[in-house]
Amino acid sequence: MTLMDLLVDFASTGQAGPLHCGMPLAGAEDLLGPGRPHPAIQLLGPDIDGYPYSWDALDLVITERHVSGIWIRLWPGSTVTLPPAVLPGAQSYSATVLREELIAALDTAGCRHEINSVLTFGEQSSLRTVPADVCAVFSLPRRNNDVPQRDGYYLDVLHKRAV
Template sequence: MPILVDFARTGSVGPVRCGDQLTALTEVLGPPWATGTSSGHDGLPYLYAYGNLEIGTCQFFCQRIEGIYLQTGWAQFEFELPLTGWSQVRSLPEPLTYRRVVDALDAAGCRWEEFAPLTFDGQCTIRVIDSEVQFGFEVPEEGEPTLDIASVAPPAHRCGPAPDPVPA
C-alpha cells in the first residue's frame, strides 16, 4: 500500500517518471524483464515490463516514458517490482479492495474523485486530483471491488522533426 500511496502523491513509481527517457531508466533498473509485441514507428516495442510494473514509451522515436501502469489484477496476492528495498516478490496478505485503497488515499491526504469516463459495466475508476493517477477496480457480481490497475499517462507529447513553417 505505501507504494500505491506514493504513486498517488507523485505520479511516479520509484525512479520511474513520465517524461524521462527509457535509456536513463534502464541504467538504473537494468534491461526490462519483458517487452510488448507491438512496435512503434521506430521499430522498437513501446511497452516494457518489470514484473507488475509496465512502462509505455513514445510510439515514435524518442523513447520517452509516457505511461506507468501497476498491474494488480492478475497478481492479487503476489507483487513483483524492481525497486530498491523491495524483495522482488512480495506476498499481499489480502486483496487490494476499493475500501482499503480509498482509506489509504484519504489517510495520506490525497484528494480523489470518481472518474466517470472509465466507470462502466464491471469496472469503476477513481482519479487522484493532483497527480492524475487512476485506480481501476474490477467490480465482481458479489463482494467488494478489487484493484486491477493503477496508472498515469499524461497527454502525449509531439516528438520528431518540427513541422515545416507555414509560409507567410
C-alpha cells in the same frame, strides 16, 4: 515499504519510486535493468510508439524513447513482484487490494481523489487522484480470482499517462 505505501505514493505524486513520465527509456533501464518489450516492439523495432516495456507487474509505455505512461498491474487473489528500484525489498506482496482499502489509505495520506466517470461503468469503477492525475481501475473479481469478498471491487491497475 509495503505495496500499499507504493500505491499511495504513486497516486499522490505520479512517480513510482524514481520513475516518472518524461524520463528517457535508457534512464529507466539503468535503474531497472532491461525490460521485456511488447511483441510489437520486437517486430517493428524500438522506434514504434505507445507500447510497453515490462518488469514483472510494472509496465512503462514508451513514446519517442521516453516514458509516457507508468502502469502497476495487480491480479486480485495472487501475488505481485515489482523491481527493487520501485518497491525495495524485492519480495512478493498480496495483489489483493480492495477499493475501500486504497481509498482509506489515500484519505489518511491526504491524497485527494474523485470518481473517474469515464472509466466507471458496469462491473468496473475508477477514481483519479488530484493533482497527480493517477487513475485507479477496480473491478469485481473474475471467476478464477481467489479473493475473500466476491462482491468487493479490487484494484486491477494504477496508471499515469503523460499529457
